[in-house]
Amino acid sequence: QKEVEQDPGPLSVPEGAIVSLNCTYSNSAFQYFMWYRQYSRKGPELLMYTYSSGNKEDGRFTAQVDKSSKYISLFIRDSQPSDSATYLCAMRQGGSEKLVFGKGTKLTVNP
Amino acid sequence: DTAVSQTPKYLVTQMGNDKSIKCEQNLGHDTMYWYKQDSKKFLKIMFSYNNKELIINETVPNRFSPKSPDKAHLNLHINSLELGDSAVYFCASSPRRGVVERTEAFFGQGTRLTVV
Numbered sequence: 001q002k003e004v005e006q007d008p009g010p011l012s013v014p015e016g017a018i019v020s021l022n023c024t025y026s027n028s029a030f031q032y033f034m035w036y037r038q039y040s041r042k043g044p045e046l047l048m049y050t051y052s053s054g055n056k057e058d059g060r061f062t063a064q065v066d067k068s069s070k071y072i073s074l075f076i077r078d079s080q081p082s083d084s085a086t087y088l089c090a091m092r093q094g095g096s097e098k099l100v101f102g103k104g105t106k107l108t109v110n111p
Numbered sequence: 112d113t114a115v116s117q118t119p120k121y122l123v124t125q126m127g128n129d130k131s132i133k134c135e136q137n138l139g140h141d142t143m144y145w146y147k148q149d150s151k152k153f154l155k156i157m158f159s160y161n162n163k164e165l166i167i168n169e170t171v172p173n174r175f176s177p178k179s180p181d182k183a184h185l186n187l188h189i190n191s192l193e194l195g196d197s198a199v200y201f202c203a204s205s206p207r208r209g210v211v212e213r214t215e216a217f218f219g220q221g222t223r224l225t226v227v
Contacts, residue, residue, distance in 0.1 A: 008151075008152075032215075034215055036218075038152075041221075041223075042220060042221070043115075043201055043203075043218035043219050043220045043221050044154065044201070044218045045218065046215045046216075046217070049215050086152060088154060097142055097144075097159045097161070097166060097167060097205070098156055098159065098167055098169075099156060099216060100156075101153070101154040101155070103151065103152060103153050104152045104153075104154075106152075
């Protein structure tokens with residue numbers, strides 16, 4: 001079993017839809033959870049950052065972490081064509097510099 | 112005023128050659144990384160340096176040798192290039208843990224290496 005599992009998609013939604021992206025993980029020592037967005041031929045950029053369990057909201061984006069289920073989610077409300085990108089979940093243990101990434105989910109938002 | 116910059120952006124070379132990729136960050140971060148992203152977009156850490164000291168080496172072949180002349184630079188030298196080395200290589204940096212809570216990594220734009 002891989003440390004971090006993420007459905008690669010692709011996922012295609014109409015503009016304005018609510019998008020739900022998910023990752024599961026096996027290492028219960030992970031404490032820091034991140035979502036990165038990567039546009040085609042660009043580097044990943046940090047979108048959301050969460051420590052331990054709970055929710056975090058930033059504009060149209062909401063990140064959720066459920067450590068008991070080893071499950072994290074990213075919700076995008078009122079999705080826009082500019083949200084079309086690959087979304088990568090990432091996580092790391094406390095005291096470690098090593099980020100472990102999911103394989104990424106490719107999202108297309110159609111106008 | 113690019114935060115993490117890599118050169119070159121594209122690199123096409125023949126099998127067996129030796130090549131280097133350079134990375135510089137102007138964020139004042141203490142930790143720098145090299146990540147490899149394969150054709151299936153899977154991003155995996157290769158090396159991490161903290162203030163010029165190697166702290167992570169993820170079972171990478173000896174043909175790959177990172178060098179950090181100072182904490183703002185982390186270069187990657189690859190000897191005897193193989194077809195399987197073709198990938199996008201990303202440099203990243205992050206602040207020192209304990210100084211700021213958010214120690215997330217900031218990535219460069221990537222170097223697309225193609226070995227023919």
